[in-house]
Amino acid sequence: DAKTTQPPSMDCAEGRAANLPCNHSTISGNEYVYWYRQIHSQGPQYIIHGLKNNETNEMASLIITEDRKSSTLILPHATLRDTAVYYCIVRVARFGSGAGSYQLTFGKGTKLSVIP
Amino acid sequence: GAVVSQHPSRVICKSGTSVKIECRSLDFQATTMFWYRQFPKKSLMLMATSNEGSKATYEQGVEKDKFLINHASLTLSTLTVTSAHPEDSSFYICSARRLAGQFYEQYFGPGTRLTVT
Numbered sequence: 001d002a003k004t005t006q007p008p009s010m011d012c013a014e015g016r017a018a019n020l021p022c023n024h025s026t027i028s029g030n031e032y033v034y035w036y037r038q039i040h041s042q043g044p045q046y047i048i049h050g051l052k053n054n055e056t057n058e059m060a061s062l063i064i065t066e067d068r069k070s071s072t073l074i075l076p077h078a079t080l081r082d083t084a085v086y087y088c089i090v091r092v093a094r095f096g097s098g099a100g101s102y103q104l105t106f107g108k109g110t111k112l113s114v115i116p
Numbered sequence: 117g118a119v120v121s122q123h124p125s126r127v128i129c130k131s132g133t134s135v136k137i138e139c140r141s142l143d144f145q146a147t148t149m150f151w152y153r154q155f156p157k158k159s160l161m162l163m164a165t166s167n168e169g170s171k172a173t174y175e176q177g178v179e180k181d182k183f184l185i186n187h188a189s190l191t192l193s194t195l196t197v198t199s200a201h202p203e204d205s206s207f208y209i210c211s212a213r214r215l216a217g218q219f220y221e222q223y224f225g226p227g228t229r230l231t232v233t
Contacts, residue, residue: 036224038160041207041229042226042227043120043122043209043211043225043226044160044209044211044224046222046223046224087159093219093220102213103150103162103165104211104222105162106152106159106160106161107159108159109159
C-alpha cells in the first residue's frame with residue numbers, strides 16, 4: 001500500500017503557481033520524499049526529492065513540514081506542459097540506512113490540469 | 117539525468133503469440149531493473165524486480181511463466197509476454213536503478229503500449 005495521500009485532482013491557471021500537497025504521516029526517519037510526474041502515455045519523470053530540508057531545482061520546489069508528516073510540491077509558474085499526474089512517494093534512498101523499502105511504490109497521485 | 121530506453125514503443129500482436137520488450141540503460145549501468153504495468157487511468161503496478169545475472173523476483177499475483185524476465189547485462193533487461201491474450205493489453209514501463217555514491221537513483225523508460233487482438 002502506498003504510504004502517501006494526495007488529492008485526486010487539482011486545477012491551476014497557466015502562469016500561476018501550482019501547489020500540490022501530500023500527506024505522509026507514517027514516514028520513517030530514514031525515508032525520503034520523492035516526487036515524480038507522468039505525462040499522458042509516457043514513463044514517469046523524476047522531479048525532486050528531499051529528507052527534511054526544503055529543496056529547489058530547475059523544475060520545482062519541495063517544502064517539507066518540520067514534523068515531516070506532509071509536504072508540498074510547488075511549480076512556480078505552471079504551463080500547459082505541466083499537465084500530468086503527480087506522484088508523491090516515500091522510500092528509503094540511502095544505501096545501508098536501515099530497514100525499509102528502496103522500491104518506488106506508486107499511489108493514485110494527483111491529476112494536475114493547467115488551464116489556459 | 118540518466119536515460120532509459122524501451123523498444124518497441126508500441127506493439128500489436130495476435131492472441132497466442134509472444135512479445136518481447138527491451139529495456140536499456142543508455143548511459144549508466146543499472147544494478148537493478150524493474151518492470152511495471154499500467155492499465156488505463158490506473159497507477160503503475162510493480163510486476164517484478166530483476167538484478168543482473170540472477171532470477172527476477174515477481175510480485176504477488178504476477179505469473180513468472182507468463183512474464184519472462186531476462187537481465188543479461190547491466191544495461192539490458194527484457195520482458196517477454198508469452199502466449200499473450202487481450203487481457204495482457206497494457207502499458208508496460210521499465211525502470212533502471214543505480215547506486216550513485218550512497219544513494220539509489222531510479223529512472224524510467226518511456227513505456228511500451230501492448231495491444232493484443
